[in-house]
Structures are given as structure tokens and as C-alpha cells.
Amino acid sequence: MSQASQTDRNAGKQELLDPQFVRQLDRLDVLSRKILTGKLQGERRSKRKGQSVEFADYRNYVAGDDLRFIDWNLYARLDKLFLRLFMEEQDLSVAVAVDVSKSMDWGDPNKLDYARRVAAALGYIGLTHYNRVSIFSFADTIVDQMINMRGRRPIPQMLDFLSGQVGQGGGDLSAVCRRLALTLRGKGVVIILSDFLDKSDVNAALRYLAGDLHDVYLLQLLAPQEMDPSKGGIVGDLRLQDIEDHSFAEVSVSRALINRYKENLHNHCDELRRICLKRNMIYMQAETSVPFDTLVLQYLRQRGLVG
Numbered sequence: 001m002s003q004a005s006q007t008d009r010n011a012g013k014q015e016l017l018d019p020q021f022v023r024q025l026d027r028l029d030v031l032s033r034k035i036l037t038g039k040l041q042g043e044r045r046s047k048r049k050g051q052s053v054e055f056a057d058y059r060n061y062v063a064g065d066d067l068r069f070i071d072w073n074l075y076a077r078l079d080k081l082f083l084r085l086f087m088e089e090q091d092l093s094v095a096v097a098v099d100v101s102k103s104m105d106w107g108d109p110n111k112l113d114y115a116r117r118v119a120a121a122l123g124y125i126g127l128t129h130y131n132r133v134s135i136f137s138f139a140d141t142i143v144d145q146m147i148n149m150r151g152r153r154p155i156p157q158m159l160d161f162l163s164g165q166v167g168q169g170g171g172d173l174s175a176v177c178r179r180l181a182l183t184l185r186g187k188g189v190v191i192i193l194s195d196f197l198d199k200s201d202v203n204a205a206l207r208y209l210a211g212d213l214h215d216v217y218l219l220q221l222l223a224p225q226e227m228d229p230s231k232g233g234i235v236g237d238l239r240l241q242d243i244e245d246h247s248f249a250e251v252s253v254s255r256a257l258i259n260r261y262k263e264n265l266h267n268h269c270d271e272l273r274r275i276c277l278k279r280n281m282i283y284m285q286a287e288t289s290v291p292f293d294t295l296v297l298q299y300l301r302q303r304g305l306v307g
Contacts, residue, residue, distance in 0.1 A: 099194035100138065108223065112165070190215070196268075203275045217282045
């Protein structure tokens with residue numbers, strides 16, 4: 001690798017997570033609304049009883065219980081058998097899926113750049129707490145992935161991976177969610193970062209991730225110009241081209257049309273929120289003009305994703 005390309009990669013990593021922000025991330029952890037247990041012992045505590053270092057409670061011995069957990073000191077005093085119960089420490093699986101379709105590579109601030117930074121922060125938090133972390137990029141299918149990372153060692157590779165993601169292709173959320181459901185093993189938190197502006201059926205797509213296995217968060221990222229097209233200086237008679245499927249539409253941009261657009265966008269976002277509520281998922285929305293550190297340190301904490 002040339003010195004120039006190495007410098008570019010280091011600059012990309014610096015852009016995603018600066019040292020001052022990293023120190024703040026060290027105090028956070030990814031949370032789950034559900035009791036989610038993994039296969040390896042980590043820093044995640046579940047409410048499942050098992051063998052660990054943290055004592056939880058006693059219960060009466062029942063024939064067939066493991067004799068290793070009998071408290072013989074208590075038996076000597078009370079002449080009765082009691083079983084010691086412990087809180088079992090489990091890891092949490094964290095999967096972050098980043099939409100890299102062409103519609104994401106747009107806006108000021110750019111939606112894809114914003115999504116890569118959010119993914120980097122969530123991945124960093126998960127890895128520093130020894131959760132099993134997987135990062136996916138997707139458009140009309142899974143484009144690339146880094147799966148089952150654990151501990152601090154993969155952090156530089158994860159940042160390189162995210163820095164290298166570029167806008168490409170169209171969107172097909174149904175195909176992506178199906179692939180995610182087939183790839184992810186066991187229970188865990190799934191965070192999807194997207195503008196959710198593709199033409200696929202979101203309700204049908206999310207059914208693949210519904211149920212008790214996955215605690216799903218949708219974070220919809222929209223540019224200020226999408227929230228209010230008048231901020232982008234779009235006026236007059238225009239011939240617009242869809243950035244993903246290249247279809248054309250001729251429009252005359254007026255105040256009435258902008259108001260109708262805003263109403264349609266509002267209805268679309270409300271529908272996303274309704275679908276998530278129905279499927280016991282969390283819907284969140286953020287405009288890319290919101291400072292990145294504010295989104296992670298305040299908004300995501302308020303919504304219970306990190307804490």
C-alpha cells in the first residue's frame with residue numbers, strides 16, 4: 001500500500017471517530033429491551049439463572065438438581081438442602097446494517113457519511129464491551145459484511161471497512177432483511193441505518209426480523225433538503241431523475257407542491273412508525289444536520305439504544 005493511500009485511510013478513520021468523542025463512547029453500552037443471551041460469557045448480564053460469579057438467591061433443592069450447587073454450610077446449620085442460584089453473565093449480539101444505496105449518498109450533510117459514523121460509534125461501543133458485533137452494508141442485497149467481531153482488536157479493521165463503503169445500486173429492503181435473518185445466528189440487537197426511501201414494502205421486509213430473536217431498531221436518516229426541499233433551492237420547471245432506478249419525472253416546483261411533498265413524507269414516516277409499533281420494533285428519525293455527537297450521546301440514549 002502506498003504512503004498516500006495509507007494516509008487517506010487513516011484520515012477516514014479519524015473522520016469517523018475522533019479521540020475526544022471516543023472517550024465519551026467508552027462510558028456507553030448497547031442496551032436491549034429484551035432478555036437476550038449469547039453463547040459466550042461476556043459483560044452482559046441476563047436474568048437467566050446459571051453458573052457465574054455473582055450470587056443471586058437460594059431455592060429449595062428438588063430431586064434431579066445439580067449437587068454442585070447445594071449450599072452444604074447452610075445444610076449443616078438448618079438440616080435442609082438449598083440450591084444456590086447465580087446470575088449468568090452473557091454476551092449480547094449486535095448487528096448494524098448500513099444502507100449504501102445511491103439515495104443515501106446525497107444531501108448536505110451527506111446521509112451516507114452520517115450513517116457510517118453512527119455505525120462506527122455503535123460498533124465501537126459493542127466491541128469495547130465484548131459483545132459480538134457484525135457490520136453489514138446493503139443496497140438491493142447485502143453488499144459486504146464483517147461478522148462475529150469481538151473485543152477491541154477488530155476496531156481498526158471495522159473503521160477501515162466503514163470508511164471504504166460507497167454509494168451503489170438501488171434498494172430492496174425485503175431482500176436485505178431476508179438475508180439478515182438467514183445470516184444472524186441466535187438472539188441480539190439489530191440496528192438498520194437507512195433513509196427508507198426505496199419502493200419496496202417495508203412491512204413485508206420487516207416480517208423477516210420480527211419475533212423474539214431480534215430486538216430491532218430502525219434509524220431513518222434524512223437530509224435537511226429532503227425534510228424541506230426549499231432549502232435545496234429547488235424551484236421552477238424541472239426534469240428530475242431518480243438516483244436509483246434512473247426514472248424521470250417532469251415537475252413544476254411550487255409552494256403548493258412542496259407542501260404536498262412534505263405531507264407525503266410525513267405520512268410515509270408515520271407509516272414506518274406504525275409498522276414498527278405493530279412489530280414491537282423501535283423507530284427513530286434523525287436529520288443529518290443534527291450534530292453527530294448529539295445524536296449518539298443524547299438522542300440514542302433517550303430512546304434506550306445506548307446507556
